[in-house]
Amino acid sequence: MKKLLNLSLAASLLFALTGCGNEDPKVTYISDAGNGGADGGSLHGPTLEPVMLNYLNEIKGSKTVVGVHNDEKVLENNPSYWSKKAAELTGSWPALWGMDFGFGEAGVGLRASLVSQAEAAWQQGALVNVMMHVCPPTTNEDCGWEGGVLTDLTEAQWTSLLTEGGDLNNAWKVRLDSYAKIFESMNQRGVRVLFRPFHEMNQTLFWWSLAGKPEYTVKLYQLTHDYLVDDKALTNLTFTWNLQDFSTLEADLDAYDPGAGYWDILSLDNYNTDGKGFSQEKYDLLLNKAGDKPIALGEVATLPTPEILKQQPKWTFVMSWAELTFIDNSDSSIKALYSADNVVTLEDKAGWPGFSGDDRLVLDIPGGITPPDDSTPAEPLIIFEDTANGWTAGQSDKVTHEIIEGDADHGKVIQHTYTAGETVSEFIFDSPQDLSDYANGTIEFDLKIVNQPAGIEYWAFKIDCGWPCGTGDVDLSTNANGVTPTVGEWQHYKFYISDLLKLNADNALEIDYITSPIVIVPQPWSDAQIGVVIQLDNIKYTAGVVEAPSVADKAIFENELPDEWMVGQSGKVTQELVDGDAEHGKVLQHTYIGGETVSELIFNEAQDLSAYKDGSIQFDLKIVNQPSGITGWSFKIDCGWPCGTGDVALESNVAGTTPKVGEWQRYKFRIADLLTLNGDNSLMIDYVTAPFVLVPQPWSSEQVGVVVQLDNIVYSAD
Structure with a gap:
């Protein structure tokens, strides 16, 4: 395992570095440095060596730096929150530290800590990346998202902004003055910055990019660059020109180009906007445009795999976006990337000149984490195996506990008999225990349900840290x-602690303060529990990085009708298996003989599809006949109407595919996106009743005569 560096980005760092006898940080200059020096004074001028740019050119084609953006929403109380979260998961700090100037009252108020945080990251050897979600010059910096960052300027306002001496031109330069002070403060401390102004320049939702007028955005970029570099004489900025991966990318690379003299790095925000993922086509487009300059992935939700980076080795860095790092990627895929030989984490690179070896800043994060080392993982923690040590049984007035002889495989086991209801089988530590060593491991146990009264409907377990914490x-x-709980036989259960730590929202498990290491709960919580008898054995926690098993795709329809679901609306929609084409084989055809209906596939019993919450649903659709009254198409997933996604327009799929009559089309939707829809009736992914519902719009008799064919309806975990 790689060693984990400690990194403090607390706001108090600035005082710690400038007082108490600390020496000023030393900066390496090229030999002809004439207007600044390592002992202080102004560092203005073009002579400060662009060490980050040099470094990226050195690794170009062989290594990719991995980084995380730190959202300003958590900055105040959790400096570098998302970088730290990545370090806790992988054992390696990201080698690029990203941050935003911010907007609105809260965002602007946090800028004072930017210098100290950037300096600490820099002294550790990290690349420092700063971007700007910025309010338009028509408002103050306390603007909101809607109507602020997301707004449009009129033609007259653009003219005022881009004309020297215009009211908005002057207002914009006053805005840049505040940025320049921060950059200069970094400059004085030797911190260089990858500066990404006007990110996603071709994303016309933002005020700085007017649809159909890329030349306005280009001129604004040039104005900003010239004011900061020429008028404010900043020498520590490495300019990153950035676009998003729209289907118009090839044309956008020309239309939005501010000119070779205005950017040092070309980066792409790859959100699979064009439905092509990390395609070779996009990679080649950026390489051709950049020439000898570095290219990078400025923002991503889904991280590239090490294999993709081997195929596309000239991505010099990749920065995942804050919380999306952990929403759009499995823990195992993040770990695989951070441990890959072709990926640079913080401990893989030397410090910047002047900050190496013993001079390199190493501080603890407030309330931070213990760096992992190369020592042997903690021994398994035995909660019960023949004997009971270090804990007491709870609910002793409602549950009897005795150690008895099991069978030849189990030896001594502990038996619980329920003499009352509304209770649990609880093991309570004599005093709270820190089980952090097992955060990446498992809890396992053997359970035999000896007697299950008729009123017990299912079984649960939990780990507590002082209820309701757990x-x-x-x-x-x-x-x-x-394993499905079965009466009368021993069964082995295993749960990944990393998965359990994500549950229970604000009362989530605190692994460093465990009061009850295992609690078995016969459900429901009622007198129906009276008469429950269970036996337990081999209860243990195992340490170490344990990878969860891969989850197989779940086919809802592929060539044949599964036994586990039935078709809905059978009185209004006929269903039959027909021959498709050579590519599709047997397909499911629905013909609408009534209106106000849908093509609905319903599980015989509600199913838990939580394993696919970070994945996708994909399906092939051919619209064979579309009556003239049909004006649109949607689909949904239900959990017992009105619970579900609600109607989701088909054209909002990942690839932006527009439904067409007479041809097969592939659709893909991210489950994580669908979970955020429909307000209080949002989809419960652990209780899905209808995994696929197709809706010809509108909901009326106009649907009569619709004919559709469906194939390859699949839920995928990744």
Whole structure:
């Protein structure tokens, strides 16, 4: 395992570095440096060596730096929150530290800490990346997102902004003056900055990019560059020109180009906007445009794999966006990337000149983490194996506990008999325990349900840290082994601690303060529990980085009708298996003989599809006949109407595919996106009743005569 560097980005760092006898940081200059020096004074002038740019040119084609953007919403109380979260998960600090100037009252108020945080990251050897979500010059900096960052300027306002001496031109330069002071403060401390102004220049939702007028955005970029470099004489900025991966990327690379003298690095925000992922086409477009200059992935939600980076080796850095790092990527895929030989994390690179070896700043994060080392992982923690040590049984007035002889495989086991209801089988530590060593490991146990009264409907377990703090009730059937609780036989259960730590929202499990290491809960919580008898054995926590098993795709329809679902609306829609084409084989054809209906596939029993919450649903659709009254198409996933996604327009799919009559088309939707829809009735992914519903719009008799064919309806985990 790579060693984890400690990095403090607390606001107090600035005082710590400038007082108490600390020496000023030393900066390396090229030999002809004439207007600044390592001992202080002005560092203005073009002679400060662009060490970050030099470094990226050195690794270009062989290594890719991995980084994380730190959202200003968590900056105040959790400096570098998302970088730290990546370090805690992988054991390696990201080698690029990203931040935003911010907007609105809260964002602007946090800028004072930017210098100290950037300096600490720099002294550790990290690349420092600063961008700007910025309010338009028509407002103050306390603007909001809607009507502020997301707004349009009129033609007259653009003219005022781009004309020397115009009211908005002057207002914009006053805005830049405040940025320049921050950059100069960094400059004085030797900190160089990858500066990304007007990110996603071709994203016309932002005020700085007027649809159909790329020349306005180009001129604004040039104006900003010239004012900061020429008028304010800043020498520590490495300019990153940035676009988003729209289908118009090839044309945008020319239309939005501010000119070779205005950018040092070309970066792409790859959000799969064009539906092509990390395609070779996009990579080649950037390489051709950049020439000898570095290219980079400025923002991503889904991280590239090490294999993709081997195929596309000239991406010099990749920065994932704050919380999307952990929403759009599995823990195992993040770990795989950070440990790859062709990826640079912080401990993989030397410090910047002047900050190496013993001179390199190493501080603890407030309330931070313990760096992992190369020592042997902690031994398994045995909660019960023949004997009970270090804990007491809870609910002793409602549950009897005795150690008895099991069978030949289990030896001594602990048996719980329920003499009352509204209770649990609880193991309570004599005093709270820190089980952080097991945060990346598992909890495992053997359970035999000896007697299950008729009123017990299912079984759960949990881990507590002083109720309500804990995992909350976790359905036993969601275990990693896929075991369904069965009466009369021993069964082995395994759960990944990293998955359990994500549960129960604000009352989530605190792994460093465990009061009850295991609690078994016969459900429901009622007198129906009276008469429950269970036996437990081999309860243990295992340390170490444990990778969760891959989750197989779940086919809703592929060539044949599964037994696990039935078709809905059968009185209004006929369903039959027909021959498709050579590519599709057997397909499902629906013909609408009534209106106000849908093509609905319904599970015989509600199913838990939580394993796919970070993945996607994909399907092939051919519209065979579309009556003239049909004005649109949508689909949805239901959890017992009105619970569900609500109607989702088909054209909002990842690739932006527009439904067409007479041809097969592939659609893909990210489950994480669907979970945020429909307000209080949002989809419960652990209780899906209808995994696929197709809706010809509008909901009326106009639907009569619709004919559609469906194939390859699949839920994928990744």
